[in-house]
Amino acid sequence: MAGAPSSLARLLLLLLLAAGCLLPLVADAARLTLSLAPAADALLRLKAGIKDDGGALGSWSPDTSPCADGGPSWKGVLCNKDGVHGLQLEGMGLSGTLDLRALTSLPGPGLRTLSFMNNEFAGPLPNVKELSGLRAVFLSENKFSGVIPADAFAGMGSLKKVVLSNNDFTGPIPASLADAPRLLELRLNDNKFQGKIPDLKQEELTEVNLANNELEGEIPASLKSMTSDMFAGNKKLCGPPLGAKCEAPPTPSPKAHPQASVKEGTTPSQAAADTVASTGASSADDPKQDEGQEPVEGSISFGVSAALLGTLLIAGVAFIALRRRRGYKTKNFGPTASSSRPSGPPRVEPHPPAAKAPAAAGGVAHGGGAARKAEQGRLTFVRDDRGRFFELQDLLKATAEVLGAANLGVCYRATLTTGQSVVVKRFKEMNRVGREDFEEHMRRLGRLSHPNLLPLVAYYYRKEEKLLIHDYVPNRSLANLLHGGGESGGMKKAAVHWAARLKIVKGVARALSYLYDELCMLTVPHGHLKSSNILLDAHHGPLLTDYALVPVMNQSHAAQLMVAFKSPERKQFGRSSKKSDVWCLGLLILEILTGRPPTYDPPKAAAPSGELSSSQQKPGPAAGNTDLVTVVGSTPEGEWLNTVVDRDLRGEEEEDKEEMVKLIRVGMACCESNVDNRWELKTAIERIEELKAKERPDEEQATVIDEDYSDVALN
Structure with missing residues (x-):
């Protein structure tokens, strides 16, 4: 019994030591809980004003924390060691009111990134300057409208990116943007901004997209290094880099004296001075200037000759620069x-060496060698x-x-x-x-x-x-496999069996699903899905190309060239959606099953239903005038196999034909013009994976009709 007290003492000592070790952990957990409680409260007050019909913010629950285990537990919340540092609520169908004042109570350094892109928010611009520490504001592809106050971005010294494109903003561009010292990127394209462009002199500013607005006047000198497409769609803008010349300022009144301009602190333009000198208008109004002077007969001719010589010299330099530029493009x-x-x-x-370019073409006189080395x-x-x-x-x-x-x-x-x-x-x-x-x-x-x-x-x-x-990849693209082609006209299509076509569709769908998982921050993860951008490996497995290029493409060119920008919602509402790639997938499925190229523009007239002739199944004017969705939709489902499906598939077994009909249904559901009724990508992939085909050896997957098919080509 004598050892009992000592054993009890040791046990108590161990418990005290364990408690001492646990206390800091408990304290840290308590501090974390206390710090996240105000964050949850702030975010829930923001959510209270948001209309969320689709339940996208269902994880924002009062009995949970927005950040857990070093990462976010609420959808769209960005977390770091200090707590909530950003919101990325994109493409969720949200609407209602954005009360950003609720977010000012967030603990820690506050929000750094705010993105509500591709939603349904309307009304005036939210009061973003309430969150003065923001570095990036993404509000594009919504329905915001009205005039933005001039001081909307005042005091935002950390602001780097402002993206307000594809809304309905009007009035002048807010002057406070010119005072944001760290601004790197400004995208205001596809709105209705009016007036002149403010002088944005930030040294680190790399992109300013003001296309498709109602701006006017001369482009500031600080933005003349931007490309012309950044200002396209503004009919009243002028000056470099646009081709439109600005109107010359009015010439001074003949009775105005140069001394008056000097007293006012301005100097007459050289062009105006030359005009006055050549016409002699001033002399006529000031007799004292003519006393003791007689006009020299050859003076005007000499001036004209000098001007002509200068013009020829400039033209010669420009011609040399143009020749060098063309040489660069072709070599x-x-x-x-x-x-x-x-x-x-x-x-x-x-x-070719950039330093040898004439100064008139924009060459740098000094430090050319270092500049060339850095550029190359x-x-x-x-x-x-x-x-x-x-x-x-x-x-x-x-x-x-x-x-x-x-x-x-x-x-x-x-x-x-x-x-x-x-x-x-x-x-x-x-x-x-x-x-x-x-x-x-x-x-x-x-x-x-x-x-x-x-x-x-x-x-x-x-x-x-x-x-x-x-x-x-030595094989041709899917477009060549289905339609043939070639400049000589000798390249013909291949007879591709159902098993090979289904294998291609499944591979494309899986790759698209992967892009959506890995690039979930992009509204359109692929953006340019079409048959000519799908290469085929040695076993007719698809390889997608030209994917995820929307973020680095000029917006105006993407709208003109990329397939996802031809989607119905883009044409109806002026913006793409997460389902734009699904629409492209649906068209691709119909192309693979019908064997005819799609058209991405709506038909001018209703397309007749019925048999697709062999001439329609090849690229050409007849094929380009009929929309695939219209053709299939206007044909009764019971006639699809005889009138819509590619002739090369009509000899397949009955079980495979049933699977073809199922795939056509998937394609049509993906091509639904109403984006709300269009299938989600996940649904489409699940239905595609359920389809089956009779397995064939690789050498039987596609029967090549022309021996030139093995030649190297790529669209």
Whole structure:
């Protein structure tokens, strides 16, 4: 019994020590709970004003915490070690009122990012300056309207990105944007802003998109380095970089004296002074100027001759600059997309020295060598599983073969001196983002890995153009497989069996689902899904290309060229949605089953139902005038197999034909013009995965009708 007290004492000591160890943990947990409680309260007050018919914010529950285990537990909430630092509530169908004042009570440093893109919010711009610490504000693709107060962004010293595009804002651009010292990106395109553009002099400003508004006047000198498409759609804007010239200021009154202008603190323009001197208008009103002076007969002729000589000199310099510019375009990976196709494969040459460009063309007189070295740069490889197997100079020395001139750029097969081939896609319409954001997005694409995605290997950045480098795939695209083609007209389509077509559809759907999971922050993760952007491997497995390029494309060019921007909701409401890629998938399914190319524009007249002739099944005027959705929708379901389905599939077994009808239904559900009634991608994929086909050996998947099918080509 003597040992009992000592044992009890040791037990008590151990309990005290354990309590001492647990107390800090309990205290930390308590502090975290206390810090998150105000955050939850603030977010719930914000939610109270939001209309959430779809239940997207169902995880925002009073009995839970917005951040847990070092990450977010509420949908759309961004967390870090300090708590809530951002909201990303995009494409959720939200509407109602955004009471940002409720968020001022968030503990810690406060919100840094705020994004409500692609929702249904309406009314005036929320009072964002209540959150003075914001670095990024994304409110594009909503229904906000009205005049934005001039001081709407006053005091926001950390603000870097403001994206208000695709709304209905009116009135002048808020002057307080010019006072945001760290502004990097400003996108106000596709609104109804009026008046003149404020002078945005921020040194780090890399993108200003003001296209499709009602702005007027001369573009400020601080923005003249931007591309012209950033100002397109403003009929009354003038000056560089637009081609529209600004009207010359009115000439001074003949009775005005130059001294008066000096007293007012201004100086007459040189053009006005030259006008007065050449016409002699001032002399006529001031007799004292003519005393003792007689007009010299040859003075005016000498002035005209000098002006003519100067004009010829400028024209000569411009002509030389233009010749050099054209030489650059044709030597660097062949012609641009608008150039004619060369008769033979060109030899790739290095860029001509930029420093030799005339000063009139924008050349830099000093430090040209360093500028050229920095501009030329290096290839950047983005794959962790791939080594650096060639350099830029190897690419410049490679033999380039033009594979196709698609609407986004020109595609080449570059054969290196080692004999290895890569595909180089040259883009001209990627001036939307600066180098830092472009490189960040390329690294994001480099991390993607899926058996049905053609991986990005490397890229090359220049301000004027970008090169994206992929592995070379010798097979043709799905468009060539289904429709044939070729400039000589000798390339014919292949008879592709149902099993091969279903395999392609499943591969495309899986890759699309992967993009939606990995790039969930993008409204349109693919953006350009069509048959010519799907390559086929040796076993007829699909490889998607040109995916996730919307963030780095110029908005105006994306709207004109990319397939997702042809969707019904884009045409109806002026904005894309998460289901725009689903619409593209539906059209692709109908194309694969009917064997005819789709048209992405609505038909001018109702298309007749009935048999698709063989001429309609090939590319041509007849095929381009009938919308696939209209053709299938106007044909009774019982007649699909005899009138809509490709002739090459009509000999399949009855079980396979039943599966074809099911897939057509999936395609039509994905092509629903009402975006609310259109299937979700998840639903479409589940139905596609349920479909079956009789397995065939790889050599029987597609019967090639023309032996030239094995030639190298790529759309």
